[in-house]
Amino acid sequence: MITMTEIAKLTGVSQATVSRVLNGNISVNTEVKKKVLDCAKEHNYQPNIMAQSLVGIQTFILGMVVTDISNPFFAELVKVIESEAATRGYTLMLFNTNYDKEREKKYLDILKRYRADGVLLVPVSDEESYVEELKKINIPMVSVTLDLKTIDSVYISHYDAGAKVANHLLGMGFDSFIFVGGGEDEKEKGFINELRKNGIDTDKYHFTILEKLGVDYKKTLIKRLQEEEQSDGIGIFANNDVEALKVLEVLKELKINVPQDVALVGFDNTFICKIASPTLTSVAQPIEEIGRLGVERIVELIRKENQDQCVRYQLDTRLITRASTIMSKKRVS
Amino acid sequence: MITMTEIAKLTGVSQATVSRVLNGNISVNTEVKKKVLDCAKEHNYQPNIMAQSLVGIQTFILGMVVTDISNPFFAELVKVIESEAATRGYTLMLFNTNYDKEREKKYLDILKRYRADGVLLVPVSDEESYVEELKKINIPMVSVTLDLKTIDSVYISHYDAGAKVANHLLGMGFDSFIFVGGGEDEKEKGFINELRKNGIDTDKYHFTILEKLGVDYKKTLIKRLQEEEQSDGIGIFANNDVEALKVLEVLKELKINVPQDVALVGFDNTFICKIASPTLTSVAQPIEEIGRLGVERIVELIRKENQDQCVRYQLDTRLITRASTIMSKKRVS
DNA sequence: TTGTAGGCGTTATCAT
DNA sequence: ATGATAACGCCTACAA
Numbered sequence: 001m002i003t004m005t006e007i008a009k010l011t012g013v014s015q016a017t018v019s020r021v022l023n024g025n026i027s028v029n030t031e032v033k034k035k036v037l038d039c040a041k042e043h044n045y046q047p048n049i050m051a052q053s054l055v056g057i058q059t060f061i062l063g064m065v066v067t068d069i070s071n072p073f074f075a076e077l078v079k080v081i082e083s084e085a086a087t088r089g090y091t092l093m094l095f096n097t098n099y100d101k102e103r104e105k106k107y108l109d110i111l112k113r114y115r116a117d118g119v120l121l122v123p124v125s126d127e128e129s130y131v132e133e134l135k136k137i138n139i140p141m142v143s144v145t146l147d148l149k150t151i152d153s154v155y156i157s158h159y160d161a162g163a164k165v166a167n168h169l170l171g172m173g174f175d176s177f178i179f180v181g182g183g184e185d186e187k188e189k190g191f192i193n194e195l196r197k198n199g200i201d202t203d204k205y206h207f208t209i210l211e212k213l214g215v216d217y218k219k220t221l222i223k224r225l226q227e228e229e230q231s232d233g234i235g236i237f238a239n240n241d242v243e244a245l246k247v248l249e250v251l252k253e254l255k256i257n258v259p260q261d262v263a264l265v266g267f268d269n270t271f272i273c274k275i276a277s278p279t280l281t282s283v284a285q286p287i288e289e290i291g292r293l294g295v296e297r298i299v300e301l302i303r304k305e306n307q308d309q310c311v312r313y314q315l316d317t318r319l320i321t322r323a324s325t326i327m328s329k330k331r332v333s
Numbered sequence: 334m335i336t337m338t339e340i341a342k343l344t345g346v347s348q349a350t351v352s353r354v355l356n357g358n359i360s361v362n363t364e365v366k367k368k369v370l371d372c373a374k375e376h377n378y379q380p381n382i383m384a385q386s387l388v389g390i391q392t393f394i395l396g397m398v399v400t401d402i403s404n405p406f407f408a409e410l411v412k413v414i415e416s417e418a419a420t421r422g423y424t425l426m427l428f429n430t431n432y433d434k435e436r437e438k439k440y441l442d443i444l445k446r447y448r449a450d451g452v453l454l455v456p457v458s459d460e461e462s463y464v465e466e467l468k469k470i471n472i473p474m475v476s477v478t479l480d481l482k483t484i485d486s487v488y489i490s491h492y493d494a495g496a497k498v499a500n501h502l503l504g505m506g507f508d509s510f511i512f513v514g515g516g517e518d519e520k521e522k523g524f525i526n527e528l529r530k531n532g533i534d535t536d537k538y539h540f541t542i543l544e545k546l547g548v549d550y551k552k553t554l555i556k557r558l559q560e561e562e563q564s565d566g567i568g569i570f571a572n573n574d575v576e577a578l579k580v581l582e583v584l585k586e587l588k589i590n591v592p593q594d595v596a597l598v599g600f601d602n603t604f605i606c607k608i609a610s611p612t613l614t615s616v617a618q619p620i621e622e623i624g625r626l627g628v629e630r631i632v633e634l635i636r637k638e639n640q641d642q643c644v645r646y647q648l649d650t651r652l653i654t655r656a657s658t659i660m661s662k663k664r665v666s
Numbered sequence: 667t668t669g670t671a672g673g674c675g676t677t678a679t680c681a682t
Numbered sequence: 683a684t685g686a687t688a689a690c691g692c693c694t695a696c697a698a
Contacts, residue, residue, distance in 0.1 A: 277610030
């Protein structure tokens, strides 16, 4: 890998002049310019970004920290963000936290070591105390998909989305409900609250959270389904499409009719919703916009523009109804 | 971001001593050690990898260049590789080429600028002339999923896999075939050749490649299907699961029965195969092994171990048969 | 227009 | 055991 100093020697000028030519800044003799550029091209000179960054220039590294890249929603989001970042001259360092807070923090440290210009984060948690810890890391950061309140965020209201789902299921005549997901989730809160508002006794109706625990997951789900057999129909809301499809698999095994006996709603509206059978009702997030705004904002922060206040973009979701919740006329009437 | 020099000032020792303490190499006075470590911890010292790399140390950056991160197969592969890389202290720079050769080359240049220690590449093409260009880039590189012949590779034989698919479809009684995919593909070659070996006149039977062209794609497929209406059943082989599902969608629109009239085979055996209806027959790649061996090999190359010869791991594929090709008994008999 | 020199944060080699 | 000091590749005054 050729350096400026080497080009300088080869062309018989000073390293500073080479720098000037290659950065096209100040006026330089046309001949010298040509000579240097030719030499650089000939040896395929590539500036050492590590060295550049040492002298105070940016690193042009953007951290991209996601919870699970194998979830099609995040894969698509990363694709959008990579593209937006590349357009602006930034490069992505990708980290997969696997929903592990410790890994998330470790990765953030690594990004500091690389002096990353900024980080786009899909946080493992939005707990206040956790967010405080994140802020201490002190690196330009914008949260994508989740609202971190005190950190710049581009997100959708999971709470409202949960309420939308509740309303839809209620409208379709279901009177018993299950939420599938793990840990804290605003979706769940919005879902429950909306059910309550509509006179559903969420205690009596055994509102339940299933943890992602492999075998137990399935057992618990089956047990819950049996408990509700006497109801008018169960509405299941899963925290994302991938989870929803796992549930669907179990329902199929049990030969339960969807949506006649049990309705199912996913989240993210990934392409798998259209593939599933029955097709899956889901909540769509404006993925391109999240990606674009996320990158735009992190670049702003890096440039120290409008950084005095925490900017949070709340975007809209859309409930996409499909066969997994659309009851046959017979049943509804 | 505190530096060694600053810690040195705060603790009243030389920067060199701070370096020694923090790297835990040579013997240092216990008191001094404690003082320095405390100070470092207090200010959350993070070594500047950019500076380290300048002095000849590695960058610990691994390029991860993929064609399409939104394809669940690659998303899963990236997940495996990220995990393997992290275990070994490496960090991934992710690039999405979108099957664009120019972008691939541009990204490889960027990786050189960051002085990445090595690159894991899912190449856009395996043409000989293209591979020659890649070699000129002169950066430790291992190709994953594709055999680049003269570059270290961890791959499966797409040719053999194609043959497997042909045999399966022949065995199920299909006598007319379509391959769905774009550009050069060993899968296609293996598929055709095996058909020929079994007496199928691949010219007469209108063996066809459909390009990924959006609207035209669908039209062409429909036209091709109509041409084959008089056959005993058409076997369609798509170059990956995502493409296969697009085909399935078209087939459903046309109310064509799968697999009674048309059989469908995908590639990669991603989780969507089990979700599709009918479930999709596909070729499974040993994804964990590809990821693990890929990372192992690139690390070897970085350490200049066994780098005298080009190492190529060919791994096995398995044809996973599912409902999309398993004809009803009635028809087979 | 061009060259010299200092510094960015490390590591590593000398002395001391 | 510890402190200078010279790199590493680059940018940027400052001088000429």
